[in-house]
Amino acid sequence: MSGFLLRLYIAGRSAISQRAEQNLFQLQRLIEPDCKVEIIDVVTRPELAEQAGILATPTLSYEHPERPRRVIGDLSDTKRVLEFLGFRAQEKDGRAIEPKEKNA
Amino acid sequence: MSAQDAEVEVPDVLERVKTGVAAFDELVTGGLPRARTTVVGGTPGSGKTIFAIQFLAHGISECSENGVLVTFEESPADIDSNMRGFGWDLTAWRKAGCLAVVDASPPTKDELVIGDFDLLGLLSRIQHAARSVNAKRIVLDSLTQLFDHFIGDPKVLRRELFRITDALKKADLTVLMTAERNAEYGEITRHRLEEFIADNVVILRNVLQREKRRRTIEVLKMRGSHHAEGESPFTILGRDEGPGAHGLVAVPLSSLRLEQQSSTVRVTSGNRAIDEMCGGGFFRDSVTLVSGATGTGKTLLVTNFLAGGVAAGERAILFGFEESRGQLFRNASGWGVDFAAMEAEGKLKVFCLYPEAQGLADHLLAIQNLVDEVQPNRIAIDSISALERVAPDVGFREFLISLTSFIKKREIAGLYTATSKSLIGGESASEQHISTLTDSIILLRYMQEQDVMHRGLMVLKMRGSEHAKEIRRFTIDGSGMHLGEPFKGAPNVFSSGEPDYYQR
Structure with a gap:
C-alpha cells in the first residue's frame, strides 16, 4: 500500500511553523513506504482548521482510515513521532535515525 | 473637544454591554465593559453555561449583536438541547446567521503532544467564526476543560490564552469565559485563570444553607469601573415558569442609591x-x-x-x-x-x-x-x-x-x-x-x-x-x-x- 496522507496544520510563517515543516520533510524521507504530505496554513484556511477541529498548531494529522492519530508540537523528537504514528524508519541515505538530544 | 486633542483617544466612560440579566447589569453600572474579558467562575451546576448563553441570547435578540460560542466541554448539540428550556434556539440563530459555533470539545482521536506548540489553530477558528457572523460577543465555555486537555503544559496554555484574549479584545469583541471552581469559597478558579486573562471576575455560587440551596452572584473584580460588592441572590427560571424574565434571573438587592422619592401624600x-x-x-x-x-x-x-x-x-x-x-x-x-x-x-x-x-x-x-x-x-x-x-x-x-x-x-x-x-x-x-x-x-x-x-x-x-x-x-x-x-x-x-x- 502507498499514498497515505500526512497533513500538517501550521499557523503562518512563525519560527515554530518552519521548524515543524522542516522536521516533517525529514520524517517524510525516513518513512517507508512513501507518503504524501499536505501543509495547511490555518491563518489563510481557517475553514479547513474548523473542519478538522484543530486547536493547537502545529498539528500533524495522520489520516488513517481505522485509527487516525494526531501529533501536536514541532515534531522535533523524530523517534517518538515515528513510534506514535507506527512507522518503520528506513535508513535511505545510509544514516541511522538518532533521537534528538533532549534539551534540559 | 478635549478628547480629540489627546494623542491617544481613550474613552472616559467604558461602553457597556448588557448581559440580559437585568439586575446583574445594575450591579456593574450598566453591563460588562465592551472589548474586555470577563471570567465567570463557579462550581459545577452553578449556572455558568446558562449565564454565558444568556449573554449571547440577549445580544442576538435584544441588541442586534451577533455572537460566537466556543465550546470546550459539551458538544454543540448538547448545549442546544439543554438551552431549549429557556427558550433559546441555537440552531435557529445559526441558520439565521446570528450565531457561529466553534466546537472545541475533546477529540476522539488519539493525540500526543511532542514539543512546543501554540493555540493559533483555535484563534484562527474563533476569528473566522467571528468574521462570518460579524460577531460582537464571544463566549468560551469552559476554559478549565481546555486546560485539562493540555494538562501537561500549563505555561504554554497561559501564554496562549493571553494571546487569544488579547487578539479578541483588539478586535473590539466582548469576551465572556467560564471557569470551574473546586469550592464555593476559597481559590477563585482552578488553574488560577483569572490572574492573567481576566479584566473582570464574576462568581456564581450555589451554597447549601440549612437544607436550602442559595444561589448568588458576586462581582469580584471589575477593572476600571465601579461595581456593587457582595453576593446578590439569583434564581434560574425556565421559559415555562411564568411570565417575566427567564434564564438566570438576578434579584435586585438594595439599589445602589436610595433614590425613591418620599411622598407626603x-x-x-x-x-x-x-x-x-x-x-x-x-x-x-x-x-x-x-x-x-x-x-x-x-x-x-x-x-x-x-x-x-x-x-x-x-x-x-x-x-x-x-x-x-x-x-x-x-x-x-x-x-x-x-x-x-x-x-x-x-x-x-x-x-x-x-x-x-x-x-x-x-x-x-x-x-x-x-x-x-x-x-x-x-x-x-x-x-x-x-x-x-x-x-x-x-x-x-x-x-x-x-x-x-x-x-x-x-x-x-x-x-x-x-x-x-x-x-x-x-x-x-x-x-x-x-x-x-x-x-x-x-x-x-x-x-x-x-x-x-x-x-x-x-x-x-x-x-x-x-x-x-x-x-x-x-x-x-x-x-x-x-x-x-x-x-x-x-x-x-x-x-x-x-x-x-x-x-x-
Missing part, C-alpha cells in the same frame, strides 16, 4: 382612628409593619387596609402566606368586607402561596411579576414572618430589603404583618430585621389588666410624621376593629412574662 389605613393616631394616615410610598402575637388582629388590619384602599378608588393586591384564599375571604366577610365582590370588580387581587413552595428569590420574583401585572396602589403581605421559615438569616434579610425597596420604587403603600412568637410582648428575630426597614410600625399586643386580657394597639414608629404615643385599647366585632380609650398605667409592652407594674 397620605392614604388611609382603612381605619379612621388609626389614621388619626398616625397623623392623618400612612404615606403613599411607605411600608408599614403590623406586629403582634397570633389572634391580636393583624389580618383584620390587613383587611381594613385593603378595603379602605378599594373604597378610595385604589387597586389593591394581597399575598397570603399563612391562610388559604377561602379562609381569608371568610375572615373578611366576618368583618363586613366582601373580597369576592372587590375581585369581581377588578379592584383586588388575592394570591395565596405556601411559603415552602419555592425559595425566597422565586417568591420575590413572583411578587414583582404580579405587581407589575396588576399595577396596584397598595400591597399587603400576610405574613412576612411566615417567609422567614424558608430561609433564615441573610437570605431573609436580603429578601426584605429587595421587596421593600421594590415597593417604595413603585410608590405603592405597603403593609406587612409579622407574628411575634410570644403572646405577651417580646420581640422576634424577624421583627428586628423588619423594623429597621419599614417606615412605620404598629404593635398589637395582648395586655393584662388585673384579671382581664385586653388588646392594645400602639404606633411605635412613623417615619417623617408625628404620631400618637399612647397605647389604645381595641375590640373586634362583626363590623371590624374599634379603638377605645388609652391604657392608663399600662404594662411594658416589650417585656415578656410578668408585667413590671404587677410587682410594684
Whole structure:
C-alpha cells in the first residue's frame, strides 16, 4: 500500500511553523513506504482548521482510515513521532535515525 | 473637544454591554465593559453555561449583536438541547446567521503532544467564526476543560490564552469565559485563570444553607469601573415558569442609591382612628409593619387596609402566606368586607402561596411579576414572618430589603404583618430585621389588666410624621376593629412574662 496522507496544520510563517515543516520533510524521507504530505496554513484556511477541529498548531494529522492519530508540537523528537504514528524508519541515505538530544 | 486633542483617544466612560440579566447589569453600572474579558467562575451546576448563553441570547435578540460560542466541554448539540428550556434556539440563530459555533470539545482521536506548540489553530477558528457572523460577543465555555486537555503544559496554555484574549479584545469583541471552581469559597478558579486573562471576575455560587440551596452572584473584580460588592441572590427560571424574565434571573438587592422619592401624600389605613393616631394616615410610598402575637388582629388590619384602599378608588393586591384564599375571604366577610365582590370588580387581587413552595428569590420574583401585572396602589403581605421559615438569616434579610425597596420604587403603600412568637410582648428575630426597614410600625399586643386580657394597639414608629404615643385599647366585632380609650398605667409592652407594674 502507498499514498497515505500526512497533513500538517501550521499557523503562518512563525519560527515554530518552519521548524515543524522542516522536521516533517525529514520524517517524510525516513518513512517507508512513501507518503504524501499536505501543509495547511490555518491563518489563510481557517475553514479547513474548523473542519478538522484543530486547536493547537502545529498539528500533524495522520489520516488513517481505522485509527487516525494526531501529533501536536514541532515534531522535533523524530523517534517518538515515528513510534506514535507506527512507522518503520528506513535508513535511505545510509544514516541511522538518532533521537534528538533532549534539551534540559 | 478635549478628547480629540489627546494623542491617544481613550474613552472616559467604558461602553457597556448588557448581559440580559437585568439586575446583574445594575450591579456593574450598566453591563460588562465592551472589548474586555470577563471570567465567570463557579462550581459545577452553578449556572455558568446558562449565564454565558444568556449573554449571547440577549445580544442576538435584544441588541442586534451577533455572537460566537466556543465550546470546550459539551458538544454543540448538547448545549442546544439543554438551552431549549429557556427558550433559546441555537440552531435557529445559526441558520439565521446570528450565531457561529466553534466546537472545541475533546477529540476522539488519539493525540500526543511532542514539543512546543501554540493555540493559533483555535484563534484562527474563533476569528473566522467571528468574521462570518460579524460577531460582537464571544463566549468560551469552559476554559478549565481546555486546560485539562493540555494538562501537561500549563505555561504554554497561559501564554496562549493571553494571546487569544488579547487578539479578541483588539478586535473590539466582548469576551465572556467560564471557569470551574473546586469550592464555593476559597481559590477563585482552578488553574488560577483569572490572574492573567481576566479584566473582570464574576462568581456564581450555589451554597447549601440549612437544607436550602442559595444561589448568588458576586462581582469580584471589575477593572476600571465601579461595581456593587457582595453576593446578590439569583434564581434560574425556565421559559415555562411564568411570565417575566427567564434564564438566570438576578434579584435586585438594595439599589445602589436610595433614590425613591418620599411622598407626603397620605392614604388611609382603612381605619379612621388609626389614621388619626398616625397623623392623618400612612404615606403613599411607605411600608408599614403590623406586629403582634397570633389572634391580636393583624389580618383584620390587613383587611381594613385593603378595603379602605378599594373604597378610595385604589387597586389593591394581597399575598397570603399563612391562610388559604377561602379562609381569608371568610375572615373578611366576618368583618363586613366582601373580597369576592372587590375581585369581581377588578379592584383586588388575592394570591395565596405556601411559603415552602419555592425559595425566597422565586417568591420575590413572583411578587414583582404580579405587581407589575396588576399595577396596584397598595400591597399587603400576610405574613412576612411566615417567609422567614424558608430561609433564615441573610437570605431573609436580603429578601426584605429587595421587596421593600421594590415597593417604595413603585410608590405603592405597603403593609406587612409579622407574628411575634410570644403572646405577651417580646420581640422576634424577624421583627428586628423588619423594623429597621419599614417606615412605620404598629404593635398589637395582648395586655393584662388585673384579671382581664385586653388588646392594645400602639404606633411605635412613623417615619417623617408625628404620631400618637399612647397605647389604645381595641375590640373586634362583626363590623371590624374599634379603638377605645388609652391604657392608663399600662404594662411594658416589650417585656415578656410578668408585667413590671404587677410587682410594684
